[in-house]
Amino acid sequence: MQVHFIGMGEVNMFNLAVALHKNGTVVTGSDEVFDESLKTMMEEQGLLSKGAGWFSDSIHTNLDAVVIGSKVQVDNPEMVKVQELGLPLFSFPDFLYEQAKYKTRVVIAGSQHHGTVTQMILHALEYNDVAVDYVTETSNGIHFTKENDFILIEASNQASSSLDATPQFQKYIPNIALLSDIATSEAGDSEQFCHFVDSVVKGGSITYNDEDVMVKELVEASENPIRKFPYATPAYQEEDGEIFLETPDGELPLEISGSDNLRSMAGAKWICQQMGVDEVEFYEAMSTFH
Missing domain, CATH: 3.40.50.720 (NAD(P)-binding Rossmann-like Domain)
Known part of the structure; x- marks a missing residue:
């Protein structure tokens, strides 16, 4: 080829x-x-x-x-x-979809925090020796194999090309999706995120930020027959500048801080559980994420 x-x-x-x-x-x-x-x-x-x-x-x-x-x-x-x-002429997302259409597509979208969620998911998968293909917006950020079933895609908000103004995140037709947030500056484009939710494969799932009013409204209003998993900032304690997450097995010290990061972690946990990493394994990995 x-x-x-x-x-x-x-x-x-x-x-x-x-x-x-x-x-x-x-x-x-x-x-x-x-x-x-x-x-x-x-x-x-x-x-x-x-x-x-x-x-x-x-x-x-x-x-x-x-x-x-x-x-x-x-x-x-x-x-x-x-x-x-x-x-045959393709935009980047259209060609990427062609390469990934026989895989289970896990697509992470949003205005600001989707990149953090993606990195947390990759860290947890690598920590637990779960092999996946992935597409991120970082240097050396794409990995393809023939054998991996899952492909994790950090989906850009950019237009697909000069010939196609469709945002890239609408092109991937996810089996499993996450919507992290919609920035105030993109509120006028909320319809584009509605299309993203509706593009999830029937019977698939979307994990969404329950604390973002716009995200919550458009996901819950969608009539797409998919499973919907809300997430929010988890319970935690701060002592002497250290963050301790409250888990079923007790307090877990973390190297991250701030409600945005902790909320992103809660979303990443839902996705990892759908990719074969259980809660205990996820939290163990997150104790080393920074």
């Missing part, structure tokens, strides 16, 4: 390109500007052969797919060539 990335200087595009390359896909890519650290990694992986710029001769009929970044414009010379040749 041969895939070309237009806009590979975007971190998520680069992460996806590297993950495919490691699995044996022939990958090429281009962009007009590359962060120096990304450029070095691309050269090490053999993914950058022509330097910065757009090269229409990189587009040819042997390509099985072309993936475009969110910032790539319609008049981009490589885009023009793609359309002339009629090649």
Whole structure:
């Protein structure tokens, strides 16, 4: 399989390109500007052969797919060539869904705290030796295998591409979902989050922040036949600057603090339990999260 990335200087595009390359896909890519650290990694992986710029001769009929970044414009010379040749063209989230459609998709969405929830889930899974594929917005943040059933996706609020204004988090059709929060600045876009809730596979589940009024209202109003699991800030004590979480097995010292982080942890626990990590195993992992 041969895939070309237009806009590979975007971190998520680069992460996806590297993950495919490691699995044996022939990958090429281009962009007009590359962060120096990304450029070095691309050269090490053999993914950058022509330097910065757009090269229409990189587009040819042997390509099985072309993936475009969110910032790539319609008049981009490589885009023009793609359309002339009629090649299969995907936005980042559309292509990612194609790679993940036979896996159990666990999608974490929200305005501000979904990234923290995602990192907590990954930490708990790794601590308990539960192997999963994952997609995050950090460096080296995508891992694909053929054998793992679960894929954990930290879903971006960005538009899918210059050709498609649909937020990326609407594209993944989750089996298991979490909605962490909706910022005041995004209140006018609450309909987009309604679409996210309604996109959950029938019979799937959504875990949601019961303390965010807008999240609570739109999840509870959804008629999608899915299970709904609310979460909130757990009971805890603070002594001499240390945080102790109240659990069924007693007080658990934590290295994190603040209601936002503790609430995120409560959401992460619900997701981990649906991915095979029980409550005791989760809390043991969280005692080492910082």
